[in-house]
Amino acid sequence: MGCWTGMGRVLLIILNLVFLLVSMAILAAGIILRFFTPIIATFLGQIKVSGNTKDQFNIPDIDDISELPFVGDIGIALIVFGAVLCCISFFACCGACCKFRPLLILFVITMSTLIIAQGVVGGLFIAEDTVLHEEIKKTVGDKVKNDFQANGTDVFDFSINMLHYLLDCCGIRGWDDFNNTPKPPSCCNRTIIDGDSSWDDERQECASDPPTAPDSYYNQEGCYVVLQDKILEHLTLIAVAFAVILFIQLLEVIFACLIVKDVNNADSKVGPY
Template sequence: MGFCKIFCKLVLILINIIFLLLGLAFFIPGVMFKAESPIIKERIDPFLESLNDMITNTDYVSSGEKIDFESIFSGLATGLIVFGLLLIVLTLAVMIGSCCLNIFLIIYAIFVFALILVQAILLGMFFTEKFDDKMKTNIEETIRDKYRGTDKFDIDSVLINLIHLKWECCGVNGFRDFDTAKVWERNRTKEITVGSQTIKQSVVLATPISCCKMKGSFPSADPVEPKTCALIPGTIPGVNTPIDQISNRDVKCWDKIKDEIESKKGLIVGVGCGLIGFQLLLAILAIIAYITTRNEKNSKVNYA
């Protein structure tokens, strides 16, 4: 009985030391993101600026705006901090329960069982059509209500642009999704020099610049045809390049995203089931350690 107690507690402590380090690995970067640490910004800003250069290398964008670091990474920072703190608290509970307060082991086990239940429910929901519909609807609503353009750095605009660039597509169901975009700045102007005069030409964008076909590798790439790729065909006289050669406007992002999810389902199931099984083992070890320690104390009391 004594060996079983020591073995279970030793395994729990060793494994949770790893989780403690993992918790710190999430918590510290989260705090650094939240505080806009120069160490983080000097690594992230060049990527964002490169992204901005790529999707604004055209005559029909505004001068852009300052990178809103807080808007882009605030949610990520909060998630890292909360997840890191959760891991740290759980590992400390195991260590305290193993060395002195035995009740912490059963509290840990109950929490892990609750976590397993939540993960099992989420894993089951992942394979339902309702999950797919919800994800698709969320992206559609983001385009309709929050998307502002390729030269904007709020989190919603950046995410939609990244989806376009990663999967070489345009909108959830094609470029017509942007017909209902409420805050997208589709009316743009371009200055044209004719002789000694500068004329401003107004145009209406048919798609975001991020829907254009790109040359080069992400994030160091430029639109194949920056002057017309986002316009309605025929807007610029004398330019008749077939639209499908310069734009991804008819490529549906949802089809690409769905294919990506389908290709990863086996991996997700394997990782999810493995994680649940591992957590179940930890909970069982905690219960065994709790019971053996309690029985040992009771036997000492009875013996006395």
């Protein structure tokens, strides 16, 4: 066994033991998000916010929010991702430890597919205008358009109102999400909502039912665009971290190939030496 192959075997085992622990943590997080937060939601939906200075805008305190919309879907995604990562790490550890060629070949094929998939999805996410972003905006925006109620008390309504307030935005895609209904009070500019008594008239116009405030009182940008801009502010850091992860995974594939080649060479030898 060559020096590079031996070093690759050790690194492959160590890296995938770490990934195995990480995958178990991801699985645990996914299970919690998928199966336990809905129980909290049943209680949260019955909460009536009181003593809040933003009652008229239906903006709860952050402490009152224990679940965000689509958390169940995120939990399922984490469970699937954690299970796949766990299987891949298991293949690599067992294959490298025992020099078992079938597991190593399976690892190489699976990891290569994962690298390509990550590259494609990561590229679509990092770029500003892609099919991925449009699909996310459409899915969440349609849910806001169909299900959101400005004065609702369930988790989804509370979360969207809080999103409007924290990000100074309105809807997911902007005002288009409220074409057939008045703009919710939480879309009102944060300066007005948080302002002192000199803003009372403007605040009352935003919070009236129906609202009598002019368009200039409301945020115009959709929350998805605002959130996307905040993420893109750290694009360099995200891109570097993503590139490092892909590089480590590519090294794993190379080392696994070296071990497979070494096993093949050992199997092809004839005689006792």
